[in-house]
Amino acid sequence: MLLINCPLCGPRDELEFRCGGESHVSRPGPAETVSDTDWSAYLFARSNPKGVHYERWVHAFGCRRWFNVARHTVTHRIEAIYAMHERPPVAFDGSDGL
Amino acid sequence: MAKLDYSGWRVVREGLRSQSGWGEAWRNPEPRAAYDAIIVGGGGHGLATAYYLAKTHGMRNVAVLEKGWLGGGNTGRNTTVIRSNYYYRESAALYDMSLKLYEGLARELNYNVMFSQRGMITLAHSRHDLEAAARWVKAMRINGVDTVMVDTKEIARRVPILDMSPEARFPVMGGFLQKRAGTARHDAVAWGYARAADALGVDIIQQCEVTGFRRATDGTIAGVDTSRGPIAARSVALAVAGHSTTLAEMAGFRLPVTSYALQAFVTEPLKPVLDTVVLSLATGVYLSQSDKGGLVIGGALDLYPSYAQRGNMPMARNVLGAVAQQFPRLGRVRLLRQWAGIVDVVQDSSPILGATPIPNLLINCGWGTGGFKAIPAGGTLLAHHMATGAPHPLAAPFSLARFSTGALIDEAAASGIAH
Numbered sequence: 449m450l451l452i453n454c455p456l457c458g459p460r461d462e463l464e465f466r467c468g469g470e471s472h473v474s475r476p477g478p479a480e481t482v483s484d485t486d487w488s489a490y491l492f493a494r495s496n497p498k499g500v501h502y503e504r505w506v507h508a509f510g511c512r513r514w515f516n517v518a519r520h521t522v523t524h525r526i527e528a529i530y531a532m533h534e535r536p537p538v539a540f541d542g543s544d545g546l
Numbered sequence: 547m548a549k550l551d552y553s554g555w556r557v558v559r560e561g562l563r564s565q566s567g568w569g570e571a572w573r574n575p576e577p578r579a580a581y582d583a584i585i586v587g588g589g590g591h592g593l594a595t596a597y598y599l600a601k602t603h604g605m606r607n608v609a610v611l612e613k614g615w616l617g618g619g620n621t622g623r624n625t626t627v628i629r630s631n632y633y634y635r636e637s638a639a640l641y642d643m644s645l646k647l648y649e650g651l652a653r654e655l656n657y658n659v660m661f662s663q664r665g666m667i668t669l670a671h672s673r674h675d676l677e678a679a680a681r682w683v684k685a686m687r688i689n690g691v692d693t694v695m696v697d698t699k700e701i702a703r704r705v706p707i708l709d710m711s712p713e714a715r716f717p718v719m720g721g722f723l724q725k726r727a728g729t730a731r732h733d734a735v736a737w738g739y740a741r742a743a744d745a746l747g748v749d750i751i752q753q754c755e756v757t758g759f760r761r762a763t764d765g766t767i768a769g770v771d772t773s774r775g776p777i778a779a780r781s782v783a784l785a786v787a788g789h790s791t792t793l794a795e796m797a798g799f800r801l802p803v804t805s806y807a808l809q810a811f812v813t814e815p816l817k818p819v820l821d822t823v824v825l826s827l828a829t830g831v832y833l834s835q836s837d838k839g840g841l842v843i844g845g846a847l848d849l850y851p852s853y854a855q856r857g858n859m860p861m862a863r864n865v866l867g868a869v870a871q872q873f874p875r876l877g878r879v880r881l882l883r884q885w886a887g888i889v890d891v892v893q894d895s896s897p898i899l900g901a902t903p904i905p906n907l908l909i910n911c912g913w914g915t916g917g918f919k920a921i922p923a924g925g926t927l928l929a930h931h932m933a934t935g936a937p938h939p940l941a942a943p944f945s946l947a948r949f950s951t952g953a954l955i956d957e958a959a960a961s962g963i964a965h
Binding site: 449450462463466467469484485487488489491492493494496498501503519521522523524 | 789791792800801802803804805849850851852853854858859860893949950951
């Protein structure tokens with residue numbers, strides 16, 4: 449069970465949130481210059497690390513605000529929570545006993 | 547090693563000889579310096595691929611590399627259901643081929659995989675569920691998969707433990723039945739393929755983790771680096787559900803795959819209470835009773851990407867709560883075990899079979915929550931591609947290229963499956 453610290457509402461149970469998948473995926477463009485391969489990579493290819501994953505979450509049953517979470521996909525430990533417009537924090541080595 | 551045939555006669559003879567003559571089911575060889583083909587992943591799909599490479603295509607200089615032990619990944623973590631009730635023609639052909647291979651598998655492998663065609667009932671809980679089910683059934687029948695609608699009377703007869711009352715939390719309005727669906731013993735499928743492949747000369751190498759890929763000067767695959775040293779190969783295939791993206795990244799390409807935990811549960815053994823597989827469209831929960839008497843329960847994926855092979859509590863509560871609501875008399879049954887497997891989820895909920903951006907490196911992944919039922923087909927199709935250099939007609943629609951051509955096979959939208 450995750451305790452997620454919503455930037456607006458404070459710590460809440462994970463049941464109130466939804467995960468929106470990988471964050472920091474930028475849309476290629478301008479559209480007429482984008483190849484099918486690049487467009488496919490944008491739509492479908494995702495980072496799927498066994499380690500820290502930078503992802504978007506929404507407080508669906510609270511303030512409905514989106515924010516970014518850096519979360520370890522093996523321990524599920526939340527390393528950082530930061531705003532949508534912020535750059536991801538420096539990489540975590542994930543060396544917490546794994 | 548000469549293959550030891552299993553038979554009733556042998557069981558009697560070994561019974562009289564204190565079980566002293568059985569011997570090992572497969573060898574435990576040292577890796578050779580080079581193979582014609584290497585399959586990474588000693589689960590059901592990898593072992594089946596090796597078996598069909600040797601059996602159908604006569605390739606004997608083949609190795610299966612497994613970082614842990616045989617069937618220790620998803621093959622040993624699934625809920626053993628086998629079915630072919632998919633919507634699209636491509637999927638129906640693929641999964642029905644698999645089901646038909648399962649029907650003859652015990653005899654072919656001389657190994658009891660305990661395939662039991664006890665049938666599977668999918669429950670509809672609303673008028674909309676019923677309409678979707680009718681559309682789904684008609685599509686399956688057009689595709690040659692025998693499925694029938696069943697009414698509430700028939701469901702009550704086949705699943706007496708189900709709460710069918712009008713006051714039920716999830717009232718049942720009907721459903722459909724695939725009679726040829728059922729369950730098999732998951733370990734036995736892996737062991738049976740391993741034993742049969744070994745007897746044909748395939749080297750099954752456990753405790754051998756792939757740590758890198760070797761490329762020839764022209765870019766084609768030349769072999770792998772492993773925890774037991776480098777091994778050369780002309781062709782390499784990945785069949786490593788759950789860790790496909792990790793290996794793809796090592797090889798230098800990306801996949802449209804996200805890893806999620808899928809939980810399963812087994813109860814204490816009960817007297818026979820359920821002789822079919824039941825799935826609820828409303829809750830996503832499904833269950834069957836194993837031959838040992840335990841109820842095997844599965845449900846939806848956990849809600850965020852994970853490599854933790856344990857699952858999380860909120861989803862466990864959802865799944866078990868739904869079982870208690872739909873099968874009230876199971877509410878006080880105790881659980882023996884809970885676990886999770888890590889599944890390869892693809893946006894269109896269909897597998898990825900065939901070529902990768904690296905020549906002679908093939909992949910079998912993306913089965914999501916449903917890889918077990920596809921083992922014989924996945925093995926047959928990947929072996930065909932490895933041996934002939936071209937995809938089997940049934941595998942062609944499931945290529946990695948479909949994500950850039952746009953020819954997706956969106957089973958999540960069509961047949962409402964979880965993966």
